[in-house]
Amino acid sequence: MVAQLQKLSKIEVTAINEQANVYAQQSLIPSSYWDDFKENYTPLTDELIYAFSNKYHINPAIVLGRACFEKNNYGVKTKIDKTLR
Numbered sequence: 552m553v554a555q556l557q558k559l560s561k562i563e564v565t566a567i568n569e570q571a572n573v574y575a576q577q578s579l580i581p582s583s584y585w586d587d588f589k590e591n592y593t594p595l596t597d598e599l600i601y602a603f604s605n606k607y608h609i610n611p612a613i614v615l616g617r618a619c620f621e622k623n624n625y626g627v628k629t630k631i632d633k634t635l636r
Contacts, residue, residue: 579613597629
């Protein structure tokens with residue numbers, strides 16, 4: 552028997568995307584680490600991002616990306632290298 556593909560509604564797609572975002576956030580930066588970031592590493596500066604990144608061994612571009620995502624502000628001026636390698 553061939554499985555049929557179901558067309559998902561926009562609401563279902565949005566819910567799936569939200570679940571994927573939460574999973575990615577938790578996988579890359581655990582919530583206890585992120586709580587530390589929000590409490591002790593703001594306002595957002597390159598120096599604080601590097602300090603947090605070094606403490607938890609997380610690429611600074613990942614930290615910057617999550618901070619920008621959560622604040623919905625992608626216009627942050629930074630010198631952090633975001634190049635994929």
